[in-house]
Amino acid sequence: xxxxxxxxxxxxxxxxxxxxxxxxxxxxxxxxxxxxxxxxxxxxxxxxxxxxxxxxxxxxxxxxxxxxxxxxxxxxxxxxxxxxxxxxxxxxxxxxxxxxxxxxxxxxxxxxxxxxxxxxxxxxxxxxxxxxxxxxxxxxxxxxxxxxxxxxxxxxxxxxxxxxxxxxxxxxxxxxxxxxxxxxxxxxxxxxxxxxxxxxxxxxxxxxxxxxxxxxxxxxxxxxxxxxxxxxxxxxxxxxxxxxxxxxxxxxxxxxxxxxxxxxxxxxxxxxxxxxxxxxxxxxxxxxxxxxxxxxxxx
Amino acid sequence: xxxxxxxxxxxxxxxxxxxxxxxxxxxxxxxxxxxxxxxxxxxxxxxxxxxxxxxxxxxxxxxxxxxxxxxxxxxxxxxxxxxxxxxxxxxxxxxxxxxxxxxxxxxxxxxxxxxxxxxxxxxxxxxxxxxxxxxxxxxxxxxxxxxxxxxxxxxxxxxxxxxxxxxxxxxxxxxxxxxxxxxxxxxxxxxxxxxxxxxxxxxxxxxxxxxxxxxxxxxxxxxxxxxxxxxxxxxxxxxxxxxxxxxxxxxxxxxxxxxxxxxxxxxxxxxxxxxxxxxxxxxxxxxxxxxxxxxxxxxxxxxxxxxxxxxxxxx
Numbered sequence: 195x196x197x198x199x200x201x202x203x204x205x206x207x208x209x210x211x212x213x214x215x216x217x218x219x220x221x222x223x224x225x226x227x228x229x230x231x232x233x234x235x236x237x238x239x240x241x242x243x244x245x246x247x248x249x250x251x252x253x254x255x256x257x258x259x260x261x262x263x264x265x266x267x268x269x270x271x272x273x274x275x276x277x278x279x280x281x282x283x284x285x286x287x288x289x290x291x292x293x294x295x296x297x298x299x300x301x302x303x304x305x306x307x308x309x310x311x312x313x314x315x316x317x318x319x320x321x322x323x324x325x326x327x328x329x330x331x332x333x334x335x336x337x338x339x340x341x342x343x344x345x346x347x348x349x350x351x352x353x354x355x356x357x358x359x360x361x362x363x364x365x366x367x368x369x370x371x372x373x374x375x376x377x378x379x380x381x382x383x384x385x386x387x388x389x390x391x392x393x394x395x396x397x398x399x400x401x402x403x404x405x406x407x408x409x410x411x412x413x414x415x416x417x418x419x420x421x422x423x424x425x426x427x428x429x430x431x432x433x434x435x436x437x438x439x440x441x442x443x444x445x446x447x448x449x450x451x452x453x454x455x456x457x458x459x460x461x462x463x464x465x466x467x468x469x470x471x472x473x474x475x476x477x478x479x480x481x482x483x484x485x486x487x488x489x490x491x492x493x
Numbered sequence: 494x495x496x497x498x499x500x501x502x503x504x505x506x507x508x509x510x511x512x513x514x515x516x517x518x519x520x521x522x523x524x525x526x527x528x529x530x531x532x533x534x535x536x537x538x539x540x541x542x543x544x545x546x547x548x549x550x551x552x553x554x555x556x557x558x559x560x561x562x563x564x565x566x567x568x569x570x571x572x573x574x575x576x577x578x579x580x581x582x583x584x585x586x587x588x589x590x591x592x593x594x595x596x597x598x599x600x601x602x603x604x605x606x607x608x609x610x611x612x613x614x615x616x617x618x619x620x621x622x623x624x625x626x627x628x629x630x631x632x633x634x635x636x637x638x639x640x641x642x643x644x645x646x647x648x649x650x651x652x653x654x655x656x657x658x659x660x661x662x663x664x665x666x667x668x669x670x671x672x673x674x675x676x677x678x679x680x681x682x683x684x685x686x687x688x689x690x691x692x693x694x695x696x697x698x699x700x701x702x703x704x705x706x707x708x709x710x711x712x713x714x715x716x717x718x719x720x721x722x723x724x725x726x727x728x729x730x731x732x733x734x735x736x737x738x739x740x741x742x743x744x745x746x747x748x749x750x751x752x753x754x755x756x757x758x759x760x761x762x763x764x765x766x767x768x769x770x771x772x773x774x775x776x777x778x779x780x781x782x783x784x785x786x787x788x789x790x791x792x793x794x795x796x797x798x799x800x801x802x803x804x805x806x807x808x
Contacts, residue, residue: 226610233604234622237680240637241625243648247640255646262648307536314529322533322540324797329544331793333741335762336786339769339779340547340554363543370536395528424630426744427762431770442632446748457640464633475628479621482628486685487692 248272248462255457272462281436282463285444289423289467292357292440296422299358300365301415308373309399313385323374330367337363338431345432354438360428364421369414372488376410377403413485416478420471441467555780569780578756579764583784585671586760589746590739593678598732600679601686608687609694620688627684635748638677639664642749667757670750674758677745682738686731693727694720726799733796737789761785 247255249268260266276282310316311323341360350356380403388398404411429443436448445463449456475482558565573579604623608616626634641648642663650660663673701719710718721728743762746752752759752767759767761784769778 222610226607227615230604230607230611230619230623233607234619237623237626237684240634240641240680241629243641244634244637247637258646262646262651303535303539306532310529310532314525314532316526316529319529319533322537325540326536327797327800328793329540331737331789331796332544332548333737333762333785333789335741335743335765336551336782336789337544337547339765339775339782340551342770343550343554343775344547359543362539366536366539367544395525420628420630424632426630426632426747427766430747431766442630446632446636457643457646460636461640464636468629468633471628471630472625475624476621479617483620483624483688486688 244461244465244468247457248465250458252456252458272458273466276459276462276466281439281444281448284437285439285441285448286466288354288439289441292354292361293419293422295358296361296365297415297418300362300369300418301411303362303366304369304373304414305399305404305411308370308377309395309403311370312374312377314395326367326370326374329363330371332363334360334364334425334427338427341428342431351432352434352438354433354440356432357422357425357428357440360432361422361425364425365418369418372414372417372485373407373410375488376407380406409481409484410488412478412481413488416474416482417485419474423471551779551783554776555783557776559774559776561776565776569777573777573780573784578759579781581757582759582761582764582781585758586740588671589675589678589742589758589760590736593675593682593739594732594735596675596679597682597686597735598728600683602690604683604687605690605694608691620691623687624684626681627688631681631744632748634681635677635745638673638680639749642673664750665754667754670754670758674746674749677749678739678742681745682735686735689727689731690724693724697723726802730796730799733792733799737792737796740785740788 246265249265251269254266311319345351345356384402385398388402424442426442429440433439445467449460555569556564556566644665662669664670702715705715705719741762742760746758746760746763750758752763761781765778765781768781769775
């Protein structure tokens, strides 16, 4: 009887304990949901405000009547005017042109180099890998002054193509770095088998390494794309006429004339300029995030 | 006849094959390093031609006079250090970077923990939305912040007025402007910290927490004795990495304040742009941006040793 009593009370205690644990867990869960929702809302205020302003007419923006966070008469005029604007089209095409060329160039350079660095040990390969990492840490704000002189000496000042020379300094080191990580994680048995079968290094790269490391290649491509698309300092320093301008700087220089700010159009323009990276992110989020974390964790 | 000649020809073929193998092996060894060199050549050209050489050239430029006709040694650096504007730029850059990184790290840490509490299905949706500030090109989102901070149309001030609070001179007064540029930087960078910490949190073995729970450890004890030690490496790498990016930041200050009011929010990068490109004093601009170099070198050293340690741990 005594023993049974203790057994019962112990069971009850365990049940009670389990209940309180479960209650605690549920509180943690709901608390996290509430806090995350508040955080998400705060983080999304600027993008939402970009959208609402882009749908307003200049009259509505300058009237200062009513709630600025809401749109009274949503119109697409800002978008239509920008899309049909010659300058804006030029900026957009220049951005696309430069980004495509830089992405292809960066990926070719970094895939070739990463393969050699990951698999073909040669004199100075370890030093070169460290060098890749160090150049990745050199920011554009350290390089733009000497580059101003170099670009000028090459006669490429105010020429969109100068960016093809400049952007790889930002994309190639990181892309090479994460590609080394992805290539190194491929088991050595695979390339030994290929070598025995008489494959050349190039065949090995094209037929084994690129297909197996495709997730890494996608992650690196996304990185190269977002960096080249969003770069602001280099075009601001090296381009000044609107036929050579790219989107990021063009929106600022074109739509702000002296004290006249066409905020509706500026917001519509910045929304459209932000769209390509956001769309890519929406569809390839997992690759995007694996590229983000690969920088510090090496693949 | 055909049958007789078959044997020697086969023999000849076989010896040729062995000879070819030896020859090929030698050629392979020779070719292997040549191929490797050719494959890395474009990378070497980028590193040496577009990063290393300009860096060295920048040091040379910083030792010239304004017209770039005479060598002046370290005069540009001593001139800068004596100017009160530049002393303020040094202070502001350090203040901006340290304050922004602390807040990014804290908010990122809180967000990562909250995310870790919820099931992974809903985690994806929150993660997708929370990472947006990092995905949008910084120059583009900063334009919206500029509009939100507008002196006469600020939507923040409208909301403050509704709540009965006075309007804030977001970009008009020194400390408010400093607060605003840090706020925007934290908004952009905190999601990056969240992603890094979340990845680290997921790699902490669940058994450790279970063992701690059996021992009756509180949530705080679990954080201090398990989570933080396990995440130490990733935290330090992320913080150092973000310090570099924040020290070198350009877009936010350039768009929001362009250094104003009265040069009080300039960073090394924006000040170098103003002095070097806009005022046309290339050597002085080069000197300004070179002040970043020692700090970057120290951070890079620590990151590199951190990454190497981590790689060894993983292997």
